[in-house]
Amino acid sequence: MILCDIGNTLLHFYKEGRVWACAPQNLATHKEALQGEVFYISVNPESTNALLEFCSSATDLAPKMQLESKYEGLGVDRIAACLGLCGKSGVVVDAGSAITIDLMDHGTHLGGVILPGLASYAHAFKSISKALDLPLNLRVDLKSLPNATADALGYGVLQSVLLTLQHLIGERRAYFTGGDGKFLANFFSNGLYDGLLVFHGMLAVLGA
Amino acid sequence: MILCDIGNTLLHFYKEGRVWACAPQNLATHKEALQGEVFYISVNPESTNALLEFCSSATDLAPKMQLESKYEGLGVDRIAACLGLCGKSGVVVDAGSAITIDLMDHGTHLGGVILPGLASYAHAFKSISKALDLPLNLRVDLKSLPNATADALGYGVLQSVLLTLQHLIGERRAYFTGGDGKFLANFFSNGLYDGLLVFHGMLAVLGA
Numbered sequence: 461m462i463l464c465d466i467g468n469t470l471l472h473f474y475k476e477g478r479v480w481a482c483a484p485q486n487l488a489t490h491k492e493a494l495q496g497e498v499f500y501i502s503v504n505p506e507s508t509n510a511l512l513e514f515c516s517s518a519t520d521l522a523p524k525m526q527l528e529s530k531y532e533g534l535g536v537d538r539i540a541a542c543l544g545l546c547g548k549s550g551v552v553v554d555a556g557s558a559i560t561i562d563l564m565d566h567g568t569h570l571g572g573v574i575l576p577g578l579a580s581y582a583h584a585f586k587s588i589s590k591a592l593d594l595p596l597n598l599r600v601d602l603k604s605l606p607n608a609t610a611d612a613l614g615y616g617v618l619q620s621v622l623l624t625l626q627h628l629i630g631e632r633r634a635y636f637t638g639g640d641g642k643f644l645a646n647f648f649s650n651g652l653y654d655g656l657l658v659f660h661g662m663l664a665v666l667g668a
Numbered sequence: 669m670i671l672c673d674i675g676n677t678l679l680h681f682y683k684e685g686r687v688w689a690c691a692p693q694n695l696a697t698h699k700e701a702l703q704g705e706v707f708y709i710s711v712n713p714e715s716t717n718a719l720l721e722f723c724s725s726a727t728d729l730a731p732k733m734q735l736e737s738k739y740e741g742l743g744v745d746r747i748a749a750c751l752g753l754c755g756k757s758g759v760v761v762d763a764g765s766a767i768t769i770d771l772m773d774h775g776t777h778l779g780g781v782i783l784p785g786l787a788s789y790a791h792a793f794k795s796i797s798k799a800l801d802l803p804l805n806l807r808v809d810l811k812s813l814p815n816a817t818a819d820a821l822g823y824g825v826l827q828s829v830l831l832t833l834q835h836l837i838g839e840r841r842a843y844f845t846g847g848d849g850k851f852l853a854n855f856f857s858n859g860l861y862d863g864l865l866v867f868h869g870m871l872a873v874l875g876a
Contacts, residue, residue, distance in 0.1 A: 468797045503799065531815045535799065557796045561824075563813060571813025574800065575824040576784075576792040584784040584792040588765045589676045591711065591743065592782065605771060605779025607739040616769075616783040616832065623831035624824065 461668065462494060464511060464518070465537060465658045466502035468557040471511060474659040484510035499662060501525060501536045524665045529569035538562055541637055542569055543661030544654070550633035552657065553625060555640035561628050573628060578640050581617040598643070622647055669876065670702060672719060672726070673745060673866045674710035676765040679719060682867040692718035707870060709733060709744045732873045737777035746770055749845055750777055751869030752862070758841035760865065761833060763848035769836050781836060786848050789825040806851070830855055 463474040470481045473493070482490050484507040491514055498518035502508040511518060525539045538560050541552045545564050552562045557580065562572035576584065578598065585592035597614035602622075606612040621644070625634070629648065636645035637657035645653040654660070671682040678689045681701070690698050692715040699722055706726035710716040719726060733747045746768050749760045753772050760770045765788065770780035784792065786806065793800035805822035810830075814820040829852070833842070837856065844853035845865040853861040862868070 503797065529815075531820075533799075533817050558793070558800065559824075560820075571815050572820055573814060573824045573827070574793070574817070574820045575828060576789065577796065580792045580796055581784065583795060584788045585766070585782070587791065588784065588788055589711065591741075592766065606781060607737075607779050609741050609782070612739075612768075612780055612782045616767075616781045619781070619835065620783060620828040620832040623835060624828040627827065627831060 461666075462496050462498045463659050463662050464498060464500035465540065465662070466500055466504050466507045466511065467537065468504055471507055472658070474656065474662075479656065479659070487511065487514055499666065501540055501658075501662065503535050503537050521662055521665060525661070527569050528567060531569060531572060534562075534569070534572070535560070537658055538572065539569075540658040540661035540665075541635075543664050544637075544657035544659070545635060546660065546664055548633070550635055551629045553629075553634055553636045553641065553644065553651075554638040554657070555636065555644050556638035559621065559638075559640070559644075561625065563628065563632075573624070575621060575624060578617065578621070578643075582613075585613055669874075670704050670706045671867050671870050672706060672708035673748065673870070674708055674712050674715045674719065675745065676712055679715055680866070682864065682870075687864065687867070695719065695722055707874065709748055709866075709870065711743050711745050729870055729873060733869070735777050736775060739777060739780060742770075742777070742780070743768070745866055746780065747777075748866040748869035748873075749843075751872050752845075752865035752867070753843060754868065754872055756841070758843055759837045761837075761842055761844045761849065761852065761859075762846040762865070763844065763852050764846035767829065767846075767848070767852075769833065771836065771840075781832070783829060783832060786825065786829070786851075790821075793821055 465472040472481045498515045499521045501521050522536045525536050527539045541554050542564050547567045549565050554560045557577045559575040563570040582596050594610045597610040600611045600614040606615045634651040636653045642653045645651040673680040680689045706723045707729045709729050730744045735747045749762050755775045757773050762768045765785045767783040771778040790804050802818045805818040808819045808822040814823045842859040844861045850861045853859040
């Protein structure tokens with residue numbers, strides 16, 4: 461059984477505890493690995509079509525991804541990550557192209573917040589002015605005031621994201637996933653990184 | 669005497685207490701208003717050239733914009749806004765294409781932070797995914813958890829910007845300027861909006 465989480469940028473695969481990622485245009489090179497029953501969720505119709513070209517029998521798990529929530533239009537990847545908590549309470553932080561923050565209370569979704577992903581901030585600064593087209597210094601010391609542009613950008617991004625996370629997480633347990641999840645989890649003593657959270661949610665739905 | 673603050677997007681003019689803004693491609697329609705001695709500061713070389721086409725004798729005030737600071741590469745518009753405090757201590761928040769936050773202590777610049785401007789966040793979300801291409805709801809209630817995408821985006825942007833501002837402002841007096849300055853100042857009991865802060869700094873340098 462192969463699981464596929466089709467994101468805004470990449471397709472993420474899971475097979476027997478092993479994971480790999482692939483851009484939609486590079487799927488042909490992963491064709492061998494896609495032998496078997498494939499279950500997917502997707503937030504990107506173009507990438508879904510790319511997958512279906514190679515695995516026409518792949519099954520969309522979306523209809524089975526049910527979460528108790530008042531949220532209108534909650535993305536299926538967020539639902540999967542929340543289901544990955546398997547009934548535990550806490551805050552799910554998926555830090556990818558966007559950073560989504562969802563609060564879960566014993567299997568019920570209480571609401572959620574969206575921030576740009578860390579790379580998206582850099583892209584936003586670049587669009588504003590050539591003077592801000594610099595690599596963000598995300599290793600900046602948040603205890604002192606920046607005195608250079610790369611530090612001022614890094615401080616703005618990191619501090620604003622961390623303060624928002626702290627505000628929403630509070631004393632709760634936080635479960636980080638996504639490309640920048642590991643980096644962000646390090647700032648929280650009550651934070652855990654689980655790169656497989658979305659797949660755990662898909663496996664839970666499949667009863668696997 | 670006419671003052672001009674050339675920003676990333678628009679040229680902002682000041683004449684005898686009156687202000688107006690103009691896109692560089694529309695300068696011709698403002699030609700009549702540009703009769704007289706013109707002093708400018710600029711962070712946008714293309715727009716500077718556009719101004720100089722109509723006012724070839726306009727004087728760049730940048731060499732006179734001196735601020736005591738360890739910050740490397742502080743933009744001349746930020747220097748002008750800080751000088752606009754005329755020696756008072758406090759935090760200068762210029763909320764335009766970017767949001768710059770600079771701490772001033774009796775005429776000395778202590779450091780600064782940069783965030784994307786509010787419109788830039790919306791643009792960033794749009795670039796991430798079609799599903800996030802929605803108008804941000806910046807009137808969202810920050811006391812309850814969002815349960816719709818426009819609210820989740822608005823909450824993320826507003827809460828992250830406000831928490832960062834609160835963290836940097838603390839008990840200090842804050843001086844807001846720029847297109848979104850008035851909106852943001854409303855969230856701070858110790859916040860003042862002064863749309864002319866940059867021009868006050870230019871006038872201070874001119875001894876006017």
